[in-house]
Amino acid sequence: MAKTYKEINEKIAAGKAVVVDAEEIIDIVKKDGLKKTAEKVDVVTTATFGPMCSSGAFVNFGHSTPPIRMSKIYLNDVECCGGLAAVDTYIGATQPGEKTGIEYGGAHVICDLIDGKDVLLKAYSPGTDCYPRKELRTYININEMNEAYLYNPRNCYQNYGAAINTSSKRLYTYMGILQPNGQNITYSTAGQLSPLLNDPYFRTIGMGTKIFLAGAQGYVAWYGTQFKTSVEREPNGVPVGGAATIAVVGNMRDMSTEYIKPAVYEGYGTSMFVGIGIPIPVLDEEMLKYLSVEDKDIYTYVYDYSDRSSEDNIIARVNYADLKSGCVEINGRKVRTSPMTSMAKSRQIAAVLKELIQKGEFILNEPVMKFPQDNKLNSITIREKSKRK
């Protein structure tokens, strides 16, 4: 028997919805079967907490008197985007500080703002007739600004390649430290708990889906950049290796640094751990089947990060049950594995979201636009001449 969003939301509002997380659902389905469970369970919560570089925040500072049209902007000496209107900016999470480098960058500014701390704003302008001020230096915090919202163009990867290094030199990458001679593998996803792995064809996740974003109730804003749906899939529909992503938006004033944190990856740069939880309605048995996916049935490729000159650098194909066990066998040799995504935090978020829904404080939103089903990726072809005549 199929359920509608309306029916599920009525149950949530009445405090009667049956909610479990995407790990708990696996055993429930094994025990009670798809049919019975689809009737019983209304919502399954999914979550992830991993480093997501393609993140940032839009803020509007408000005007000073006399006003300034900011073209060079720094917050705590981290440069922000000056190409918008007079007092709007975008703080990119990976932007390194002018003096602090990667140890304090855009992600740190964003988290300091969320914490309500004062940050130093420095802005410069050539000055115009309507915006005469040429320089501004002041301390400011989130409560003194107008809007401050996180807008991350590419978060929540559906699946992601694992990393190994077969060279004789240690590598420092965004996939962490990769020891020489293929001694270790790192991987980055929450696997069976991860949002987009539980809805592989985007039946319920689309533009307007309400989500838990770093403690706030945010939304899926669009499909993420480098959105890839035309991919190799397992029979269960789950993509093998990197696939789709989502763009997310949410009010920073409602966020908490319990669920969003700056990250520094040695030799690579600043990034940001973003905590995302997505509730998925159990609309019917088909949806439940996707939701009961297990780590052992989710596969990814292991890529050799010592060879970035070709795309043909796949070393092995592994599943997440093996990756999460701490050790996988590659060509008859045992290789130790370690994550980049925090399962502890992911589970915490899935549990918090579950509780919010159980208490009737988080109502689901039906997406207003579906995402493209057959998207491929373009890459840069380097050419000398413009094609235009």
Added chain:
Amino acid sequence: MTPINKVKVMLIFPSMLAAEPISYYLVKSYDLKINILKAYVNYNVEGRLLIELEGTDANIKNALKYLKSLNIKTIKNGTGTYIDFDNCIACGACIAACEPGALKLENDKLVFDGTKCLECRLCEKACPERLIKNVFNQR
């Protein structure tokens, strides 16, 4: 003959206490061979001493009791590697760095086995939250 044992102990002592007389008493009163592996003394805050004690079980035990009576914290198999567990998000990035296998995740928590730690300090670089330090060599 009573068997001779070796233990590695980290001593954390209050600022006012100097390391010298302690090692003297450990040798004299408890008949221990001591080997100072590492020392870090900040006279305003605290001192740390990583030592190896060699002697009979009974003497080692009594020596540890003596140290405790002086308000010195003793950590068996301690190393200079210090992890701020309170803020650890158990992401696992440090595990990739640790070749000797001193770090691992257990029930969603990071666990550290000091006996395996070689103080290579690679995990300090790996931690994206910058929670790992070496108390003997602060950066």
